[in-house]
Amino acid sequence: MIVVHLTDGLGNQMFQYALAKALAIQNDTDIIFDMGWYEINKYRGRRLYQLDIFPMNCHKVNEAGKCWDFALKYLHFTRNIFRHKSNSKIRSLLGPTGVSIKEKSPDYDSTVPEVAKDKNVCLTGYWQSEKYFRHIRRELLADFRFLPELEGKNLSVSQQIKNCANPVxxxxxxxxxxxxxxxxxxxxxxxxxxxxxxxxxxxxxxxxFSNDIPWAKENLKTDQEINFVDNNTEENGYEDMRLMSLCRHHIIANSSFSWWGAWMGTAEDKIVVAPKKWMANEESGHEDVVPSEWIKI
Incomplete structure (x- = not known):
């Protein structure tokens, strides 16, 4: 089995799932989601698990019963206790020959598939490179189908995108x-x-698309036609990703959210422009986050 430690928002969850899927196919085994991060952080305003918008049938490790739920909400010191409890459960699932693979750096680690071969594995990291999973693109596109039906303004925007010659x-x-x-x-x-x-x-x-549409409206100037998509909230923000994926071309931010919007785009002639610099405080690193055929500016 492949146990994957899920963390943070939708884009990061998708990267973490994508590597787990690649290894699960390689080993002909199942995927289990470690939900500990979300149990620990759900009362602290952190992002919650969102992969349930996709058709996935993965088991979940969830140690929090009513007593633990109360403790996590009101007693700060229980977070580390809970994490230890969750890790103990995972160790029992992996068995004596299981391995834990932790991300060493932001860049692609070519040793991961071989280390994981024919073993029970626990994955911890962000794994932000398509090199881990590009070979299963067809399977991932099938898994990353949005289950909620398009409706209202999102449906009309999707139709508008489809009627454009060069939607970006x-x-x-x-x-x-x-x-x-x-x-x-x-x-x-x-x-x-x-x-x-x-x-x-x-x-x-x-x-x-932006989490600061007022700033975008005030500052983004161009002779090209502009449509500001401002109808979605944090709760249904995945709709922005879905609408992005329908566009023919993409200009992404240094964000896993728009990265996936572009990666899921299916236009054969698509152009994706990405920023050269991913993090503000590094001269190098994250070299593998942008696929080789995308344009860095």
Whole structure:
């Protein structure tokens, strides 16, 4: 079996699942989700598990009963106790020959498939490189089908995208990125990306997605047609990812969320523009997060 330690928001969960899926196919085995991070953080305003919007039938390790639920909510010191309890459960699932594989760096680790071969495995990390799972793209696209039906404004936007000749998803990530280690992409990046795509395909129709739409409306200026998609909230934010994936071309932020919106795009001639720099505080690293055929600016 492949046990995967899930953490953080939807984009990160998808990366973590994608490697687990690749290893599960390699080993002809099942996937189990370690839900400990979400049990620990659900009362502290952290992001919650979101993969249930996709058709997945994975088992979950969940040690929290009513007593633990009460303790996690009101007693801060129980977090480490709970984590130990969850880890004990995972060790029992892996058995004596199971291995724990922890991510060593942000870049692709070619040893992971071989270390995991024919073993029970527990994965801990972000695994943000398609090199881990590019060979199972067809299977992942089948798994990452959005279950909720499109409706209302999202349905009309999807139809608008389909009726455009060159719809381009443009993602601006601000808000939670301000004053963090992530490098906030500036207007210069977006202007260069728009210029690059228009030089390649001619006039485009921009569909702008952001967690700071007011800033985007005030600052993003271009001669191209702009549509600001501002109807979704954090609860149904996955709809933004779905709409991104319907676009023909993509201008992503340094964000796993728009990364997946672009990766799931199925246009054979798609152009994806990504920022050269992923983190603000590093000169190198994250070299493998952007697929080789995408354009770095």
């Amino acid at each position: 998803a443009l993602h601006i990530r601000r808000g939670d990125y301000i004053a963090t280690d992530f490098d906030v992409c500036g207007l210069d990046y977006y202007q260069k990306a728009i210029k690059y795509i228009t030089e390649k395909v001619g006039d485009i129709q921009l569909f702008v």
